[in-house]
Amino acid sequence: MHNAITLIPVAGIGEVGVGDSLHDAVLTGLQALPEDQRLRDGDVLVVTQKIVSKAEGRIVAIDHHDPKAKKALVLSLSRRILRERGELLIVETEHGFVCANAGVDLSNVDEGTAALLPKDPDKSAWRLKNGLARSCGVNVGVLISDTFGRAWRNGVCDVAIGGAGIKPILDLRGTTDANGRTLEATEVCIVDELCAAAELVMGKATGVPVAIIRGCPSSWFGDGSVVGDVVRAPEGDLFR
Amino acid sequence: MHNAITLIPVAGIGEVGVGDSLHDAVLTGLQALPEDQRLRDGDVLVVTQKIVSKAEGRIVAIDHHDPKAKKALVLSLSRRILRERGELLIVETEHGFVCANAGVDLSNVDEGTAALLPKDPDKSAWRLKNGLARSCGVNVGVLISDTFGRAWRNGVCDVAIGGAGIKPILDLRGTTDANGRTLEATEVCIVDELCAAAELVMGKATGVPVAIIRGCPSSWFGDGSVVGDVVRAPEGDLFR
Numbered sequence: 001m002h003n004a005i006t007l008i009p010v011a012g013i014g015e016v017g018v019g020d021s022l023h024d025a026v027l028t029g030l031q032a033l034p035e036d037q038r039l040r041d042g043d044v045l046v047v048t049q050k051i052v053s054k055a056e057g058r059i060v061a062i063d064h065h066d067p068k069a070k071k072a073l074v075l076s077l078s079r080r081i082l083r084e085r086g087e088l089l090i091v092e093t094e095h096g097f098v099c100a101n102a103g104v105d106l107s108n109v110d111e112g113t114a115a116l117l118p119k120d121p122d123k124s125a126w127r128l129k130n131g132l133a134r135s136c137g138v139n140v141g142v143l144i145s146d147t148f149g150r151a152w153r154n155g156v157c158d159v160a161i162g163g164a165g166i167k168p169i170l171d172l173r174g175t176t177d178a179n180g181r182t183l184e185a186t187e188v189c190i191v192d193e194l195c196a197a198a199e200l201v202m203g204k205a206t207g208v209p210v211a212i213i214r215g216c217p218s219s220w221f222g223d224g225s226v227v228g229d230v231v232r233a234p235e236g237d238l239f240r
Numbered sequence: 241m242h243n244a245i246t247l248i249p250v251a252g253i254g255e256v257g258v259g260d261s262l263h264d265a266v267l268t269g270l271q272a273l274p275e276d277q278r279l280r281d282g283d284v285l286v287v288t289q290k291i292v293s294k295a296e297g298r299i300v301a302i303d304h305h306d307p308k309a310k311k312a313l314v315l316s317l318s319r320r321i322l323r324e325r326g327e328l329l330i331v332e333t334e335h336g337f338v339c340a341n342a343g344v345d346l347s348n349v350d351e352g353t354a355a356l357l358p359k360d361p362d363k364s365a366w367r368l369k370n371g372l373a374r375s376c377g378v379n380v381g382v383l384i385s386d387t388f389g390r391a392w393r394n395g396v397c398d399v400a401i402g403g404a405g406i407k408p409i410l411d412l413r414g415t416t417d418a419n420g421r422t423l424e425a426t427e428v429c430i431v432d433e434l435c436a437a438a439e440l441v442m443g444k445a446t447g448v449p450v451a452i453i454r455g456c457p458s459s460w461f462g463d464g465s466v467v468g469d470v471v472r473a474p475e476g477d478l479f480r
Binding site for chain 2: 006009082085090107147152153155159170188189190196201215216230231238240
């Protein structure tokens with residue numbers, strides 16, 4: 001694990017419209033990259049939720065200035081409310097994610113509309129992974145990222161909401177540290193770290209909704225579900 | 241912000257003993273890098289808490305098999321307990337960080353000892369930054385990282401506990417999205433994203449306690465305190 005990892009922004013994707021092919025939009029961006037940055041086997045492709053949601057038609061009409069309508073929309077997408085303050089609702093989504101306003105997003109969408117989280121973000125990731133295997137002949141991991149706030153710390157960070165071909169949690173329990181002792185509590189959520197890393201080259205306002213992460217160890221690739229593996233079961237959660 | 245970012249692992253630092261110079265240990269690793277990877281202006285250097293704590297002598301004797309002694313140690317380092325389950329305490333540390341067992345670390349230390357968090361991790365970062373400016377003539381950002389669990393999501397991720405020369409929170413409020421509308425809720429905690437990214441090339445068991453992040457936009461550099469800017473004030477926190 002001593003090799004460098006490179007984060008490559010994929011610009012040139014342009015606007016993704018409702019119902020557009022996510023695969024074709026991403027491919028356009030990939031083809032515009034310089035030759036040496038083109039997608040290849042062993043890369044991880046990180047795609048922001050926004051363009052996935054648009055392509056999948058997860059857009060609804062909403063009056064941005066009507067707090068009641070916004071709240072009703074959030075509740076319709078939630079399994080439970082954890083906290084409420086003013087217009088901010090911290091909820092558990094249908095998938096089990098805990099986030100603000102059920103991930104309903106009012107920026108980078110047309111006025112009078114909102115983008116909802118993909119219905120099944122793992123499936124969205126698999127669809128793109130399989131599409132790229134067919135069109136480009138590459139075997140890559142795919143992650144869908146979104147921007148979540150956190151408890152206890154200011155500022156937002158990108159995390160994974162869906163994935164394909166990457167083990168979400170790297171289980172180091174049972175391996176030993178540099179002193180030969182067994183490591184404790186070391187299940188690393190590499191998909192969240194990968195999405196956080198990808199955000200560094202995407203930014204929020206720069207029109208870069210995709211990034212390639214190059215140089216990941218082969219041991220990170222494999223099966224697993226972000227929704228299934230990363231969402232902490234409510235009954236085991238001390239903060240729900 | 242459309243340039244690639246590279247994450248470079250810094251191996252070859254070897255064991256850092258109690259009271260060793262952090263600067264000299266890091267420098268040894270930096271000098272072992274291939275010429276084109278050597279530290280340069282505009283890089284961000286991420287250093288794991290463990291070697292900072294060791295160098296600063298933040299090591300105490302503790303019987304790893306005595307739960308009472310471990311709990312007493314954790315409490316002595318905490319301002320308050322948020323949750324308790326079995327041997328796990330989620331506390332607010334003296335700095336204000338919310339984490340498991342006040343950051344007391346029993347792995348990668350000698351048997352019978354524990355590593356505590358640095359007393360003032362921002363100051364630790366500034367000391368290293370200034371030392372590298374003197375010895376290498378470089379102007380870099382420095383972050384101290386640690387591995388924290390999170391509410392609601394399985395697995396741990398690295399976050400920043402100290403920093404020097406980097407603005408912890410990138411404030412995008414007031415900037416506009418691709419549709420010209422003002423972005424909401426977009427204070428990005430780039431120092432946590434940078435530490436998460438760095439972890440990808442460090443791993444937990446591989447003896448790589450330092451990474452260089454190359455290619456960060458110049459706008460990220462500046463003043464700020466991780467403890468001051470990233471720790472959410474308890475009175476504004478919905479989960480404390």
